[in-house]
Amino acid sequence: xxxxxxxxxxxxxxxKPVFIGTQKExxxxxxxxxxxxxxxxxxxxxxxxxxxxxxQQFKNVWVNIDGIHDVECIKTICNLFGIxxxxxxxxxxxxxxxxxxxxxxxxxxxxxxxxxxxxETLHAEQLSIFLQSNxxxxxxxxxxxxxxxxxxxxxxxxxxxxxxxxSYLNYCLLDIIVDNYNFLIEVFGENVEDLExxxxxxPNNDILQDIxxxxxxxxxxxxxxxxxxxxxxxxxxxxxPLITKKEQIFYNDLHDYIDRVYETIExxxxxxxxxLTVYSTNVNQKLNEIMKLLTIFSVVFIPITxxxxxxxxxxxxxxxxxxxxxxxxxxxxxxxxxxxMLLFFKRKKWx
Numbered sequence: 001x002x003x004x005x006x007x008x009x010x011x012x013x014x015x016k017p018v019f020i021g022t023q024k025e026x027x028x029x030x031x032x033x034x035x036x037x038x039x040x041x042x043x044x045x046x047x048x049x050x051x052x053x054x055x056q057q058f059k060n061v062w063v064n065i066d067g068i069h070d071v072e073c074i075k076t077i078c079n080l081f082g083i084x085x086x087x088x089x090x091x092x093x094x095x096x097x098x099x100x101x102x103x104x105x106x107x108x109x110x111x112x113x114x115x116x117x118x119x120e121t122l123h124a125e126q127l128s129i130f131l132q133s134n135x136x137x138x139x140x141x142x143x144x145x146x147x148x149x150x151x152x153x154x155x156x157x158x159x160x161x162x163x164x165x166x167s168y169l170n171y172c173l174l175d176i177i178v179d180n181y182n183f184l185i186e187v188f189g190e191n192v193e194d195l196e197x198x199x200x201x202x203p204n205n206d207i208l209q210d211i212x213x214x215x216x217x218x219x220x221x222x223x224x225x226x227x228x229x230x231x232x233x234x235x236x237x238x239x240x241p242l243i244t245k246k247e248q249i250f251y252n253d254l255h256d257y258i259d260r261v262y263e264t265i266e267x268x269x270x271x272x273x274x275x276l277t278v279y280s281t282n283v284n285q286k287l288n289e290i291m292k293l294l295t296i297f298s299v300v301f302i303p304i305t306x307x308x309x310x311x312x313x314x315x316x317x318x319x320x321x322x323x324x325x326x327x328x329x330x331x332x333x334x335x336x337x338x339x340x341m342l343l344f345f346k347r348k349k350w351x
Contacts, residue, residue: 017071017085021094021126024142025067028074034058035154037163042155048076055135060166062136062154066143068092068128074139081132091128091139098227102238107131107170109231111177112224113146114184120191122184122217124224129173131242136166138173146180147173167243171250174232178258181225185264188218192268192275199275203282211279215272222265229258300341304334 030045036059045051045063055061068074071092078088087108090096100109108131112124128139138147150172153159161169191214198207235243235251243251307330320326 017075017088017092019069019071019092021069021141023067023069025069028065028067028070029143030077031064031066033062033064033151033154035060035062035162040155040157040162042151048073048080051077051135052080059134060136060169061134062138062166062169064138064140064147066140068094068139068141077137078130081130081135081137083130087130091130094126094141096126096128098224098231100231100234102234102240104240105132105242107167107240107242109170109174111174111228111231113140113177114181114221114224116184116187120187120217122220127177129170131166131170133242134166136169146176150176164247165242165244167247168250171247171254175250175254175257178228178232178254178261181221181228181258181261182264185221185261185268188214188221189264189268192271195275196271199279199282203279203286208279211272211276215269215276218265218269218272222262222269225258225262225265229255229262232258296342296345300338303337303341307334307337 030048030051031042032045032051032054033042034040034054034057039058041054041058043050043054051061051063063077065074065077068091074092075088078091083106087101090108090110096110098111100107107129109129111127111129113127115123115125117123125141125145127145128137130137130139150161150169153172154161161172191210195207195210195214232251232255235248236255239248320329323329
């Protein structure tokens, strides 16, 4: 189910966190990565209060929470860092629209991570990112994400993450999400381009189903990316001390990147619409050819039927019936008429 019902929080007090969505984990899992240029530690957190201890010891602390169904646990973590109840409400609402709220001392971002199942159906998982000066919190619906390359870069001191502040890590998380969007759209792009040859050579119901399925998936993709694009554009519009001028360049480039991805989706949607038109044209053309062929056969057999009808009458005096070879003459005449008509149609290029 791609659309989340909101009946649970209807009539509730504004700002009261209520989990909305499907529970995807048995319990909430908390993992912490703390680092600076020289030091690094990665641990699983059992006691929420441990997070505060690491945040006081390290310059940069990334806390990842998998499983947001436990509202009390989420509230406890958020209260450690003074996160507003309205933000907590957005975190536990998995139907939240992608957005970013940028303040002087914090940045709150909601994005959708997209995944492709084995049957090439798109699925989305909500990701909430809350950034403060030395703590970055990520809230996910379940374990498993697209951030493993970033974790490896932190562990192995690759790139500039270890030498930068958390706003650069925030950028890296958003960048890899958009990069995954681009990968998925390339997968769909290959499918769309493969359909072109099939439509021209063998238009059938299976191809029509493939076209409609790809249109549905791309429409869902587009509805997901459009608010994400607006969310990332806020990083160009609103300024905050948490993002330096050097890092702002990366966010500007990210906005251009997601714009290109969005334009690619629009292009493939247009291609699918054109393919549907070509498919309909080809099917109608084949139908017209079949009708033309049937019409030709009908016209050919009309005089033959006429001739056979004459000799099927019940008059007593039909001279041709007394001819010794009359039956053979009739067949020669039938074949001659049919051949003459077919030759005439051929010269007219009617088939």
